[in-house]
Amino acid sequence: MWARVQLVSIINDHIVNELRGQVAYRGQNNTTFSASGSGPVITVAGIANFGGPNSAGFVYEETTPEIADNFSYIRGSHSFKFGVSTHAIRDRQVQATFGQYNFPTIAAYLAAVNGSAPKGYSSFSQIVGNPALTYNSLFTNFFAQDSWKPMRNLTVTYGLRYDLYQMPSADKTSPFVYSQNFRTDKNNFGPRLGFAYGLGKDQKKR
16 A cells, blocks of 8 residues: 655746655554464374464554655756655564464373373473564665766766665664664765767758
8 A cells, every 4th residue: 555646846947846755555464353263272293283373463564654855957058956865664563472282193182181191292382572573764865966968969977876774773682782783884875977978960950
């Protein structure tokens, strides 16, 4: 799902401004319904799976608002263009939480149910902790360029672009040391230089 709007303003015969904005959204989730099982997930190796679901509660949502503006100015043999844009990514994820018993045989499962061997399962797993995670990041860029025609059949294009990616906030309490601090790279400059030369002859109008 997305929405977009654009405004093009012609200021005069040599100035044009383009303003664009959009918002996109995507998401999915798993929930229980009347026919869903309850309790922990039960697995009997190679035979059956029943009990509660192992994906209920899963959520994934992402919203990406963006706005950009380009300003064009023509002066003599020069065509200048300047622009800026910012693009945010807003993410929210929730992991499904559940407990799961794995039994080697039906007999082992039945023995656990009737209490004669309550620990007859081969393994048990349980997801614990905070299952939700929200993180935001931001992309911003600026650019300036000029397309210059020093001759009728020669165009020189030159400019500079700068990009900045601001990562989600780090968790300073994370047990993984490299997740405690994120470094923002601030030297993303991109110069541009190009030439276009026409080899054909100009045709005179009659």
